[in-house]
Amino acid sequence: MALKQSFSQKMEQKLSPQQIQLMKLLQVPTMELDQRIKEELEVNPALEEGKEEEEDEFEQEEYEEEIGEDERDFDIDEYLTDDEPAYKTSVSNKSKDDEEKSMPLSSGKTFQELMLSQLNMQKLTEKEVLIATYLIGSLDDAGYLERDLESIVDDLAFSQNVMTTEDELEGVLHYVQELDPPGVGARDLQECLILQMERRQDGDITRYTALKILEDHFDEFVKKHYKKITAKMEISEEDLKDAVHEIIRLNPKPGGSLKSSSKSLQQVVPDFQIVDEDGKLVLSLNGRNAPELKVSQGYKKMLQNYSEGAKLQKKDKEALTFVKSKLDSAKWFIDAIQQRQNTLFSTMTAIMNYQKDYFLTGDDTELRPMILKDIAEIVDLDISTISRVANSKYVQTQYGTFSLKHFFSESLSTDSGEEVSTREVKQILLEAVEDEHKRKPLTDEKLASLLKEKGYNIARRTVAKYREQLNIPVARLRKEL
Template identity: 55%
Template structure:
């Protein structure tokens, strides 16, 4: 039986403008230019004047009132019906937006693309070495199959039998396992040393056997890798000294020789296709104890709504006769003008939000930015900054997760300034960054022959007033990628 019910529901929905702003907010400076270019290609009513107009110096944020740059979301109600052409003819809306934020002026160096060095890839290098060998066509195809089967780190992790099957089915080459083994030895003689190994042990041995075999240290290093690799990786140095009849100085020389080897020889010539580049979104300058915050000029593109599109719309709007095609043209132009205006507003709102958030973080962590000492970092969570700037925690999170700030003490991810609070014996709350710094200093200054265990580190922290558990010390040590005491031991 069918029934009709009338219900009232309260729903929250994001407008297209809000969604656009959220997406732009989480885009870092290094990717913003690409996003703007995409919008310029899609919307002919949007113009970029950065190539034609000179920009004025970038304005420093501390001299401005944060409340002056507030964005009124009520201005954009997302409806086309109340569209007014006067919105686009006012000078305030068509001024060259962003001109006052460019600190460096019309500097051509800022627009030069970063050159990428052309290198020979790892596999191309091996293929070039194979091309120079006077081998038969069959051996050449076997060599190609081996090279193509190597991992990016230079290891051959496929069984010889599988390579033989691949040659038979894909290359129509009937080869015996012994022939593939012989050709593998040839490949293993290529540069870089250690290439084509099937295990870490074989990789290290291939590299050691390229060295001077008359050197007693090299001979002992080969013996360690051949027969005592497990003891070496576990740092059971006492057992190695007894088994090999060596003193601590000789063992130290052997260990140093092994540590010079490359466990992943394929990485040495590989081309890194994903080159990472950190472009700071903010700059903080220490002006005699006064911190000055500026936004990277690339965050303020010189955008405006196209004058020709506005003139076109004005012409259509004043036309006495409007047929169906004319109305469709007016609707298209109006939509593009709206889209351009919304995008500019979203860029401006993004800029204001970035500055307000970073300014709040700078004020909260003022002592750290002055000194660069991590022990001066205060406990800070997302809610602390969200309450200060009157925004949602998710907004602060989007800013902190992908933005960098450059200071005289280095370039930092904003997320790194957020930390949990730890209470000392005196009742004072300190950042867990401070505890991590103390742990790092203690481990850095320890006697490597007798490294400090987690229990000892816990006792040291308790002596300094930090009453935390051993498991917490272990957690912090793992977060800093510091191994356990046994693996930090040196001879």
């Protein structure tokens, strides 16, 4: 088969390194931007923190090098000129009060350490301590032991060389379950609640009734079949109500609070702030985690020295290339930071103007239907860019601090043909559930009928979807005595 050559034309769009860097920086929230800048300062000596200083003008002799044009593809002059306005990243709305930076908080002991510290108060043999330590290490984040005892017996034999039986393991587990907080070491929710209620027994008849409900009628309790419980236990509805009140005060995840306390706490820092000044919205951009950056004057002088020098040797050419690459990287990074700030400000300005009625009132029903495409068309940017801006960004208003995603929602039409936000419908759903009769909660079908009466023609399955998004359980599970 003969070989053939052919020409073809095609259009391709490739992102430059600068564009890629900008896209990555757009996704970074304010709290992480400071760390990102510190990393860049560490790896690039041509980048410095601080204001750009004015340089004395100097005459530069024409730099000529006896090498081919293909070996020299850049002009030193462009690195020696002072382009302060183009690379200045100061923010005009930054005040002294903004200089304080939030620090993450951390606690001392971990969940396992708090549990292990209590073993010393138990009368256990050396072998039982080893088993108890392994059991504590096997607890999940909520404090449950989800693995079956048979598997743990095998694990202890192979990994710890500890020979035991399921009965012995069960006995040690009871010791673990006596540790604080109450309910740890349980194998399911029922056992967890029973362990907690057993510790509350003080002769009170209500708490005894609550314990018997958990032990003998747990399925009926979970499914809220209250009539079956009152019939089987021969108690009044008022007695049942008091017992249920005792049960709902228990903690279904006893290890959760201790587990979460061992993690670092991170404060949300808003990227924007919107203030209502006599009916006029004023937007400001948080600049405290975006310090002023400049290109190193030392590196500029190094390049100047090369330009004034004699014929370059091979090692000098390598050094020149290195200096040039670092200066390039520094200028690109400063440009990217400035473009990031400009893009954030223009995008948030468009969102603020689009949702002006909401920012003036704080009423969710005033939110207009808004999708990424709407804002992209206003600021003349790609939808993917708007998505990056909205990701992990927050705005502080007089009604609270919200994620930018909070303001985006789909639209639907009312009977009158008016376009409204789905968030408005969700707010009406939420208020309807809050105001419902708790003995007879509204079903999805009744909620759909209620919305239709208000002019929102929504199917029952759509109501169910919105209810789930609002983390509202079905009507049966919302029933109260």
